[in-house]
Amino acid sequence: MNLFSEIRALVLGALQQMQSEGALPEGLSFDNVAVEPPRDPAHGDMATNAAMVLAKPAKMKPRDIADTLAAKLAADDRIASAEVAGPGFLNMRLEPSVWQGVLSSVLSEGTDYGRSTMGQGQRINVEFVSANPTGPLHVGHTRGAVFGDALASLLAYAGYDVTREYYINDGGAQVDVLARSAYERYREANGLSPEIAEGLYPGDYLIPIGEALKEKYGDSLLDKPESEWLEDVRNFATDRMMDLIREDLAQLNVRMDVFFSEKSLYGTGKIEAALEALNEKGLIYEGVLEPPKGKTPEDWEPREQTLFRSTAHGDDVDRPVKKSDGSWTYFAPDIAYHYDKVTRGFDALIDVFGADHGGYVKRMKAAVSALSDGKVPLDIKLTQLVKLWKNGEPFKMSKRAGNFVTLRDVVDQVGPDVTRFVMLTRKNDATLDFDFDKVLEQSRENPVFYVQYAHARVMSVLRRAAEAGIAADEATLAAADLGKINHEAELAVARKLAEWPRLVExxxxxxxPHRVAFYLYELAGDFHALWNKGNDDPSLRFLQDGDPATSQAKMALARAVAVVISAGLGILGVTPAQEMR
Known part of the structure; x- marks a missing residue:
């Protein structure tokens, strides 16, 4: 049930009736007609912009359209009043029975209440994390992992067929650095002093890999030249690092559907095939780029390169795909990887990158646009930095990692549920402060606690009802007399519950996905406000002494709140609290 969609359908029906009666001209588009909550709740329950958006194409005054529309809407049993405001906005108030019906829908549909068919089964690939397999995941990866996983769950809830994908960057020079770093730990495992030269990875996390290399090879690699051990050690270390990364992701309850290896693109003709697809469209050419901004002629030497005409698809400059020495640029395998996604038949692509990839957005969108002939949209979401705080100071660096705070450092401190929720309390492109003290604080200022406390309060009411011998199972609550839910504070909670399906879409x-976290905080606030009013007004308490029927109606409202919180937390990947400790 999506009440806003139902009322919008009512508005559109009234507009069509006005057309048939000659009160509106034929041929108008109603696509921009919206029904949404008014900015000021005092103005009503819902508002429509119909008169405002139709006035110009209809060549009529907005107020004239709104007056006729208001009269037609008021005739519907669900509409208590329809009033025209200002130049032509139309505010509606709904009958209490409508809000009581929302509660009935929530209880009958359970956590499927709000689930949408908007996606119509379209296939979406969400690529996220995709960290270099050279070390454990750090706190920046944590935010990307949580954001990407929650976005994938949200899209699935909205009716899309979602694939979660990790792109393993195992084709570049960084994995050679990993191999050399692991080899030094292998030497250490064999009783020699490791030589961690500048540019190698110094973290202690490579010590177990060095020991595993010793277990496999003994001391047989010690006297061999790099050319003989590099490939074997690189493959071994990369596999072990990916095992570690999978374990890190599991700490956050993140599971990938696909791990795609960049290395699989080299020597297989896949890069060449992708570039040939662009060449056939006339988008590959040999040329010389202008010097980068800020460079003087002395700093820059013009060289002919193989270029992708990305400016034909919205980029600022054309991009090199092959260097003058014949080797691929970093961009070339990325083109091939996204070409692979396109050929796999996805209807849309989403990439979740760190903030440092901002310069990659336009070129990657241009490549996908060109490869798919504009048929497959690519949305790139950048996740900004996370600033860690503890005891009022920046959180100390992790010795184990070498120079950064790991995902496990964070999860070990506060747990996966708190980590996930807090990472979604800001929009992805805004910097996020993660204060280890505040995220565990039991106060309204801590959104994790505030939402979980609302769910735990509902569970406590249901337990107390069972102790008092009052039936509180779902079937009983769904059959309760919801007409007893009529106080304004109770109806305010029902109104917020009605917004959930709209919010999901x-x-x-x-x-x-941060919108889900914001909504849950607001819903929890309305529920806590109702709870607190019950401290002063006994008639608003969820359990009414000697009146099981009224108790069950009020518990139905509470249970509906818990159902929606549970659904929302499920999207965010957070387990609802049964009690607070």
Missing amino acids: IAARTHE
């Missing part, structure tokens, strides 16, 4: 359409 907006968040999915904009690729913004």
